[in-house]
Amino acid sequence: MENQEIKVQVNHLTKRFGDLLVLDDVSFNIKKGEFVCIVGPTGCGKTTFLNLLTRLIEPTEGEILIDGEPADPKKHSISFVFQEPSAFPWLTAQQNIEYGLKIKKRPAEEIAAQTEKIISLLGLEKYRHAYPHEMSVSMEQRVVIGRAFALNPDLLLMDEPYGQMDIKMRYYLEDEVVRLWKATGSTVLFITHNLEEATYLAERVLVLTNKPAKIKANIEVDLPRPRKVSDPEFIRIRKEITEMIKWW
Amino acid sequence: MSNNTTKLPDGVADSIKIEVAARKKESRQLLLISIISVAIFLFLWEFAVRIGWIDSKHLSAPTTIVETFIMKLSDPNPEGGVLGTHIATSLGLVLVGYGAAVVIGVPLGLLMGYYHTFDKLVSPIFEIVRPIPPIAWIPLSIIWLGIGTTAKAFIIFLAAFVPCVINSYTGVKLTPAVYLNVAKTSGASTWEMFWTVSKNYAMPLVFTGVQVALGNAWSTLVAAEMLAAIAGLGYMIQQGRLLARPDIIIVGMLTIGVIGAILTFLLSKLENHIVKWRSRS
Ligand SMILES: Nc1ncnc2c1ncn2[C@@H]1O[C@H](COP(=O)(O)OP(=O)(O)OP(=O)(O)O)[C@@H](O)[C@H]1O
Ligand SMILES: [Mg+2]
Numbered sequence: 001m002e003n004q005e006i007k008v009q010v011n012h013l014t015k016r017f018g019d020l021l022v023l024d025d026v027s028f029n030i031k032k033g034e035f036v037c038i039v040g041p042t043g044c045g046k047t048t049f050l051n052l053l054t055r056l057i058e059p060t061e062g063e064i065l066i067d068g069e070p071a072d073p074k075k076h077s078i079s080f081v082f083q084e085p086s087a088f089p090w091l092t093a094q095q096n097i098e099y100g101l102k103i104k105k106r107p108a109e110e111i112a113a114q115t116e117k118i119i120s121l122l123g124l125e126k127y128r129h130a131y132p133h134e135m136s137v138s139m140e141q142r143v144v145i146g147r148a149f150a151l152n153p154d155l156l157l158m159d160e161p162y163g164q165m166d167i168k169m170r171y172y173l174e175d176e177v178v179r180l181w182k183a184t185g186s187t188v189l190f191i192t193h194n195l196e197e198a199t200y201l202a203e204r205v206l207v208l209t210n211k212p213a214k215i216k217a218n219i220e221v222d223l224p225r226p227r228k229v230s231d232p233e234f235i236r237i238r239k240e241i242t243e244m245i246k247w248w
Numbered sequence: 249m250s251n252n253t254t255k256l257p258d259g260v261a262d263s264i265k266i267e268v269a270a271r272k273k274e275s276r277q278l279l280l281i282s283i284i285s286v287a288i289f290l291f292l293w294e295f296a297v298r299i300g301w302i303d304s305k306h307l308s309a310p311t312t313i314v315e316t317f318i319m320k321l322s323d324p325n326p327e328g329g330v331l332g333t334h335i336a337t338s339l340g341l342v343l344v345g346y347g348a349a350v351v352i353g354v355p356l357g358l359l360m361g362y363y364h365t366f367d368k369l370v371s372p373i374f375e376i377v378r379p380i381p382p383i384a385w386i387p388l389s390i391i392w393l394g395i396g397t398t399a400k401a402f403i404i405f406l407a408a409f410v411p412c413v414i415n416s417y418t419g420v421k422l423t424p425a426v427y428l429n430v431a432k433t434s435g436a437s438t439w440e441m442f443w444t445v446s447k448n449y450a451m452p453l454v455f456t457g458v459q460v461a462l463g464n465a466w467s468t469l470v471a472a473e474m475l476a477a478i479a480g481l482g483y484m485i486q487q488g489r490l491l492a493r494p495d496i497i498i499v500g501m502l503t504i505g506v507i508g509a510i511l512t513f514l515l516s517k518l519e520n521h522i523v524k525w526r527s528r529s
Contacts, residue, residue, distance in 0.1 A: 054433045073435045080433040086426045090448040090525040100434040103444070131525045151434070 007032040007187045008053075008071075008155060013062035015048055022048050024212035025062070030155075035181055035188045037198035039241065040208030046191045047083060049213070050157045053189075054078055066155060077104070079148035081158040087132040087140045087147070094119065094128040096143050100151040118146045121180060138169040142176070149180045156181075158190045162197070174200055178225065195245075199238045200227050207244045217244045308495035313502075316495040327487035327496060329479045335503065337479040338469055341397065345404025345472075346465040353412025353461070354454055360413070361420025361450070362442045374413065382407035382464070383471045390475065400472040407468040408461035415457025419450025452526050455519040462515055466508045481507075 008030040015023040022045040030036050040046050051057045053064055054073055064071045071078070079100065087096050097118050101111040119128055122142050132140050141161060148156055158177070162170045174197060181188050192198050198205045199221055207217040221237055228234060290310050296302045297309035308316070320331040329337075360367045360374075385406050393399035423446045431441045473482025481504050488496035 054429075056429055056432065073433050077435075078433055080430065082426050082429065084426050086430050088427060088430070088445070088448070090451070090523075092525075099430075099444070103431065103434045103436045103440060133525070 004031040004033065006030070007034070007066065008189075009065040009068070011063050011065070013049075013052065013064065014060050015045070015052060015057070016060045021212040023052075024214050026213065026215060027062075028206065028215060028218070030187060030189065033185050033187055035178075035190065035201060035203045036206060037190045037192060037202035037204075038206045038208060039192060039195060039198050039245070040213060041210050041245070042193070044208050044211045045213040046208065047159055050080065050159055050189070050191065053155075053157060054080055076155065077151050077153045078155045078157065079151050079153040081141075081144055081148050081156075081161045083159040083161075083163065085132075085137065085140055085144070085164075087135075087143045089132045092129045092131055093124055093135070093143045093146075096132075097124075097146045097150050099147055104151065114150050114152070118150045118180075121149075121183060122146050122176065138165055138173065141165070142173065145173070145177065145180070149184055149186065152184050153186050156186045156188045158188065160191055160193060163193070170197070175226070177201065195238055195241050196229060199234060199241065200229065205241055207241060217241075219244075304494075305492060306494060308498060312495050313498050317499045317502075320496075320499055326491055326493065327484055329484070331484075331499070331503065333479050334481045334484045334500070335507065337477075337483075338473070338481040338504075339507070341400050341472065341480065342404055342465050342469055344397075345401040346408045346462060348401070349405045349408035349412055349461055349465070350458055353409045354416045354458070357413035357416025357457075358420050358442075358447055358450060358454075361417040362446050378410055378414075382468050386471070386475070395475045400475055400477070403472045404465045404468050408465040411457040411460040411464060412454075413457075415453045415460070416450055419453030420446045422453070423449045451523050455515075455523060459512065459515055459519075462511055463508070466504070466511065469504070 006029045010026060010028050013023055013026045014021075026049070038046055038049070048057070052059050053071055055071060066072075066076045066078075069075070087093075088099065091099065094115060098111055098115050101114060106114075119125060122145075124142065124146065127135065127139065132143070135143070141164075145158075145161065148158070161177075162173055165173065177188075177190075178201065180186075190198075190201055192201075202221050205217075205219045205221060206215055207219065208214070209216045219237065219241055223231070223233060223237070293307075294309045294311060297304055297307060297312075304312070317331070322330060324330050324333075356370070360370055382403055385403055389399040389402050393402055420442075427445050427449060428441055431445045436444060469480070470482035470485060473480040474486060477483040477486075481500050484500040485497050485504075488494070488500060
């Protein structure tokens with residue numbers, strides 16, 4: 001992992017909303033193909049950080065570079081799985097998955113092939129023509145995740161995607177996201193409150209402080225996959241992260 | 249694990265079947281009650297006119313109305329046109345005025361909802377025009393457009409235009425930010441965000457507006473056809489009054505009602521086809 005090229009470079013990023021300082025001089029790098037989890041207390045600025053990455057909002061100071069260039073959703077292929085449900089209700093599962101590819105004006109054959117690949121990876125064949133209102137919350141979220149991965153994004157941002165889900169569905173989707181990550185080679189930035197989830201998924205965990213957010217710790221999780229939550233080494237790392245955030 | 253939407257335990261499926269059967273039976277009974285009450289009402293009406301409780305100059309008996317209806321299918325007398333001519337004239341008028349209102353009003357409302365500058369530009373004028381009832385435009389319409397078909401279609405246009413604009417506008421304004429953000433982070437341009445997100449999100453509300461507009465258009469018809477007409481359902485009613493023929497008036501009224509209902513039905517079919525993604529519970 002050492003001499004891999006850098007995908008995302010965050011330099012002295014600061015964000016204020018009026019007088020409210022949310023992000024305070026945050027700097028770090030993400031390597032190409034890396035799976036990074038960000039954990040931090042409620043309201044510390046996690047969503048704000050992702051919004052900055054995708055230029056939904058502009059930074060007060062600092063810069064974000066992707067492949068050495070300022071981040072730009074028009075140029076870079078970035079996918080965002082938002083915290084709230086975001087499957088387009090007027091599109092079927094399949095059309096939702098095709099959406100980003102169509103916006104990017106990829107060739108028709110590529111759109112078809114990529115969509116099929118994602119549908120079969122997610123086992124959505126039976127539901128390809130279903131609308132979101134006909135799906136359960138977890139099914140809808142799988143469609144959203146499929147839509148994000150379909151783009152083969154340079155960078156995939158996931159903002160507590162499993163926040164609303166029960167533990168069983170969560171385990172299942174965690175494995176699924178790892179599978180998609182492996183299959184597509186995307187760089188993933190995954191935000192969660194759940195430390196076990198972070199330890200299970202990440203190659204590296206960034207721990208944020210209370211607002212204004214700074215990076216409190218950077219913890220490598222060098223465990224083989226599939227990981228076992230009962231593995232002593234797993235438990236040790238999870239405890240280590242828990243120690244970091246006792247003060248939440 | 250993945251199959252969490254369709255499968256129901258057998259017991260549940262059975263009780264759903266029983267429930268559905270019970271509902272069907274109930275709705276058959278309700279239908280029967282409705283038919284009986286309508287029959288009694290018609291019978292009393294007929295009876296009251298026949299024995300002279302109600303003057304037949306004021307209200308015709310149901311059987312007379314049916315006779316007049318059948319006669320009007322082929323006989324242009326007394327007011328000068330067969331029913332088919334009146335219907336065709338009125339439908340033509342409404343479809344022109346209403347069609348123009350939908351074609352202009354919906355895009356206008358959608359764009360007003362989406363583009364701030366456009367909104368600021370058009371909203372003030374629209375807010376002034378909005379509360380004026382369509383029939384108040386009749387005198388000006390006559391000055392501008394005379395008393396021909398154009399003036400009538402214009403009045404119908406005005407009646408239908410306002411709900412088309414307002415609902416389309418509101419639909420776009422209500423688009424949740426997260427959908428727009430999905431489009432934006434996928435790299436969509438401002439126009440693509442409008443076209444692939446806001447426009448679609450607004451569609452159910454657009455259709456509600458288009459339905460309301462149809463009702464407005466159709467009910468403004470009678471007023472519009474007060475402008476010198478030689479045919480049309482509104483004209484037929486007016487003539488019925490001048491000729492003191494309540495049967496003609498009622499045939500005209502019922503035709504207006506039935507056609508209005510048919511148009512509404514057709515529109516809701518179209519809506520179900522276009523907005524089939526909407527959840528109906
Ligand atoms: N547009 C905005 N204007 C003003 N303040 C904002 C805005 N967006 C976020 N904030 C504030 O910034 C802080 C961080 O918000 P943010 O949504 O990034 O937190 P978060 O870490 O994602 O929280 P959660 O864990 O609840 O998702 C909060 O105090 C919030 O009130
Ligand atoms: Mg958040």
